[in-house]
Amino acid sequence: MRRFRPTLLLPVAMISAALGLAPVAPASAAELVTPYPSVRVEPGQDATFDLQIFSDEREPVELRVTDAPDGWETLFRGDGREIDAVYANPGEAAEAQLDVRLPADAEPGRYDVTVVADAPSGDSRLELGLRVVEQASGAFEFGTDFDTLRGSGTDTYRFDLTVANNTAQEATFSLAASGPEGWNVTASPSTEQQAATVTVDAGSQSTVTVEADPPDDVAAGSYEIGVEAQGEGTTLQSTLTAEVTGAGSMTLSTAGERLNASGSAGDSSSLSLVVTNDGNAPLQGVTLSSTPPTDWEVTFEPETVEVIPPGQSAQVTANITPDGDAIAGDYVVTFDASSQGESSGNDSVEVRYTVETSAWWGLLGVLVIVAALAALFWVYRRFGRR
Amino acid sequence: MTTPNGPETGPETGPETAPEAGTDPAGTDPARQDLVRRYGARLLTPARRIPDPLRSHVLSRRVAEHPGRGWRAVAGKEFADHVTSVRFLVLFFLLGLACIAAVMSAAGFLRDVASEATDTPSPFLLLYTQSPERIPSFAEFVGFLGPLLGIAFGFDAINQERADRTLPRLVSQPIHRDDIVNGKFVAGLGAIGLTLVLLVTVMAGVGIVRLGITPSPDDVARLFAYLVVTLLYIGLWLAFALLCSVLLRRPATAALVAMAAWLVFTLFGTFLAGLAAGALTDNQTDEVRMEHTVSQVSPSTLYDASTATLLNPQVRSVGLLTAEQLDRAVPGTLSLDQSLLVAWTHITALGAACVVIFALAYVAFLRQEVRA
Numbered sequence: 001m002r003r004f005r006p007t008l009l010l011p012v013a014m015i016s017a018a019l020g021l022a023p024v025a026p027a028s029a030a031e032l033v034t035p036y037p038s039v040r041v042e043p044g045q046d047a048t049f050d051l052q053i054f055s056d057e058r059e060p061v062e063l064r065v066t067d068a069p070d071g072w073e074t075l076f077r078g079d080g081r082e083i084d085a086v087y088a089n090p091g092e093a094a095e096a097q098l099d100v101r102l103p104a105d106a107e108p109g110r111y112d113v114t115v116v117a118d119a120p121s122g123d124s125r126l127e128l129g130l131r132v133v134e135q136a137s138g139a140f141e142f143g144t145d146f147d148t149l150r151g152s153g154t155d156t157y158r159f160d161l162t163v164a165n166n167t168a169q170e171a172t173f174s175l176a177a178s179g180p181e182g183w184n185v186t187a188s189p190s191t192e193q194q195a196a197t198v199t200v201d202a203g204s205q206s207t208v209t210v211e212a213d214p215p216d217d218v219a220a221g222s223y224e225i226g227v228e229a230q231g232e233g234t235t236l237q238s239t240l241t242a243e244v245t246g247a248g249s250m251t252l253s254t255a256g257e258r259l260n261a262s263g264s265a266g267d268s269s270s271l272s273l274v275v276t277n278d279g280n281a282p283l284q285g286v287t288l289s290s291t292p293p294t295d296w297e298v299t300f301e302p303e304t305v306e307v308i309p310p311g312q313s314a315q316v317t318a319n320i321t322p323d324g325d326a327i328a329g330d331y332v333v334t335f336d337a338s339s340q341g342e343s344s345g346n347d348s349v350e351v352r353y354t355v356e357t358s359a360w361w362g363l364l365g366v367l368v369i370v371a372a373l374a375a376l377f378w379v380y381r382r383f384g385r386r
Numbered sequence: 387m388t389t390p391n392g393p394e395t396g397p398e399t400g401p402e403t404a405p406e407a408g409t410d411p412a413g414t415d416p417a418r419q420d421l422v423r424r425y426g427a428r429l430l431t432p433a434r435r436i437p438d439p440l441r442s443h444v445l446s447r448r449v450a451e452h453p454g455r456g457w458r459a460v461a462g463k464e465f466a467d468h469v470t471s472v473r474f475l476v477l478f479f480l481l482g483l484a485c486i487a488a489v490m491s492a493a494g495f496l497r498d499v500a501s502e503a504t505d506t507p508s509p510f511l512l513l514y515t516q517s518p519e520r521i522p523s524f525a526e527f528v529g530f531l532g533p534l535l536g537i538a539f540g541f542d543a544i545n546q547e548r549a550d551r552t553l554p555r556l557v558s559q560p561i562h563r564d565d566i567v568n569g570k571f572v573a574g575l576g577a578i579g580l581t582l583v584l585l586v587t588v589m590a591g592v593g594i595v596r597l598g599i600t601p602s603p604d605d606v607a608r609l610f611a612y613l614v615v616t617l618l619y620i621g622l623w624l625a626f627a628l629l630c631s632v633l634l635r636r637p638a639t640a641a642l643v644a645m646a647a648w649l650v651f652t653l654f655g656t657f658l659a660g661l662a663a664g665a666l667t668d669n670q671t672d673e674v675r676m677e678h679t680v681s682q683v684s685p686s687t688l689y690d691a692s693t694a695t696l697l698n699p700q701v702r703s704v705g706l707l708t709a710e711q712l713d714r715a716v717p718g719t720l721s722l723d724q725s726l727l728v729a730w731t732h733i734t735a736l737g738a739a740c741v742v743i744f745a746l747a748y749v750a751f752l753r754q755e756v757r758a
Contacts, residue, residue, distance in 0.1 A: 264598070265599070294504070294505060323504065325509075325599055326500065326504050326598070327496055327509055327597045327599055328596065328597050328599075329498060329499070329501075329503075329597075330497070330498070330500060330501075331500055331501045355598065357595055357596065357597070358598060361594055361598050362595050364600065365591040365593070368587055368588075368590055368591030369588050369592065371587070372583075372584045372587040372591065373584075373588075375583075376580075383465055383469050384466065384470045
């Protein structure tokens with residue numbers, strides 16, 4: 001058997017060699033071939049076929065599409081130009097391209113496009129198969145992982161958007177963003193903050209950063225930010241949401257901003273404190289407390305402010321009674337304000353409290369001195385007379 | 387008693403008391419006649435100065451009933467001389483100015499650290515012991531200048547009388563001879579006590595005005611104890627000056643000797659104690675202990691330690707404290723009786739020294755010859 005195998009395989013090898021040589025020396029005149037005769041394509045997209053034309057003769061070969069579904073556009077290209085024919089040379093493949101542009105509303109299914117190469121030496125037909133599938137996504141799209149951001153009124157909201165180019169061509173879009181009144185909204189490519197347009201390579205995506213800076217006095221709530229990318233005959237739109245949470249922020253100060261007060265030891269004196277809501281949410285149940293020196297008494301009128309709307313302020317009177325035994329001089333009294341609820345805030349202020357000698361003690365001191373001097377005078381009267 | 391009494395001063399007393407007190411030795415009142423006969427008209431002088439007729443009468447009678455109290459008459463006259471003297475005024479204002487400076491600076495300092503000072507025990511007493519800004523405190527001023535007060539009222543007590551040749555005349559009065567030295571000592575103590583009480587009181591008034599607090603009863607008790615101890619200490623110097631005036635003929639010499647002693651004990655006491663301790667010991671620890679022991683010979687050391695204890699309730703020892711003794715000791719305050727007990731040895735030592743020195747002066751004076 002071993003002896004006969006080469007003889008058995010010989011005709012096969014000869015057939016193979018004859019087949020391999022077939023394009024070089026075709027039986028018929030002109031022949032049209034393409035490496036990938038059947039492709040998958042989405043509606044609205046172009047399908048491009050690379051065509052090779054072989055011929056034994058030196059002759060022009062006319063190209064045309066004889067059979068294509070309605071509404072489909074076909075176009076032959078050669079070296080970037082629209083062509084209707086190529087010139088074939090023996091032993092050398094002439095190249096051309098066929099673009100098939102599908103309408104956007106093409107139904108999914110199998111479609112055939114027949115290309116005919118019409119040469120003087122003879123015709124050649126090529127059946128091209130297109131499998132139209134459901135469009136997975138648009139040609140260009142906006143995408144984002146996070147379209148809603150939450151933050152406080154002082155934050156800057158930064159959204160990251162992607163512009164996807166699902167086409168085979170590079171695409172350029174000009175960017176525009178708009179927000180509510182008072183908001184400062186910008187959109188730019190992530191790689192270049194100053195750029196107003198973004199260029200996306202074919203089949204890839206590019207990142208766009210949208211920054212939204214709310215005004216200082218923004219109220220709590222949801223704000224919509226619109227982003228537009230115009231280009232390639234289309235307008236992409238996306239709506240982003242910035243949720244501004246109510247941040248309670250308060251400032252505690254004294255009326256007139258004076259951070260000193262004075263009073264006599266043991267006597268009550270009042271100090272007006274002002275609680276200002278400079279946040280964007282109402283402050284609920286604002287209470288004041290104090291850290292006075294030992295044995296001092298501090299009360300507040302009112303003890304609790306029920307609510308302070310944003311931007312408003314409330315006045316609280318602190319009645320400070322220094323310890324009766326306090327030495328005259330300067331003391332530090334710390335006042336704290338805090339609110340309850342979700343949007344709480346707190347602030348504190350230090351007030352320098354000067355304890356003065358009360359008039360009665362001053363009088364007593366003077367009386368003691370006067371009494372001592374009177375005693376001296378009495379001693380003089382008693383013993384000094386001669 | 388530099389102003390001898392004579393017939394020429396008698397009639398100059400107040401006319402309102404003249405009829406009652408009776409400047410005339412041959413008055414109609416039998417008790418008064420008896421008094422004049424026994425003590426001489428001179429002794430009636432203090433009594434005559436009291437405008438109230440009733441008090442004059444009572445005092446006269448008390449002198450009459452207690453013949454041993456001739457020292458009162460001497461002391462009264464001597465005290466009157468002291469308080470009206472330029473010497474008293476100068477010293478009073480010198481001390482007063484120094485103490486006002488001390489108290490004002492202490493009060494200013496306390497006002498600056500008011501919140502801390504309020505939390506300390508007995509904040510009012512800080513007025514007398516705080517010395518910020520290099521100005522000595524009230525207590526330091528009194529401790530330093532107080533002996534000067536004692537010396538000033540004692541250095542010429544006896545020898546000036548001798549120099550003026552009034553001593554024989556004084557001795558010839560119908561009083562005991564020791565009444566003279568007793569009376570002069572008491573008069574000096576009185577003038578010193580008056581000065582101290584006035585100073586402490588005025589400073590308390592200044593403190594009340596500046597600090598706005600009043601002393602607690604405990605503070606007042608401590609100040610009183612401080613006054614008593616200070617009086618003892620200055621009385622010691624008064625007794626020493628008295629001794630000098632008895633032993634030394636010239637007042638200037640007596641003053642010089644007394645002031646030399648004052649300087650030695652007050653300024654050089656610590657220095658000399660250190661020298662003595664260094665000579666007596668060769669060990670570092672022993673030297674410190676010895677220096678402390680030797681320095682207690684100085685009354686100023688005793689005085690400083692005892693007043694520091696009395697004016698600061700937080701001081702709990704007058705002696706040296708080792709780290710072992712302070713181990714796990716919690717800072718606290720002592721009550722007045724505990725403070726007094728802590729300082730008691732020092733106070734009794736001061737009192738004993740005062741008594742001993744006065745006794746020396748007393749004996750020396752009694753043994754001296756008084757020639758006309």
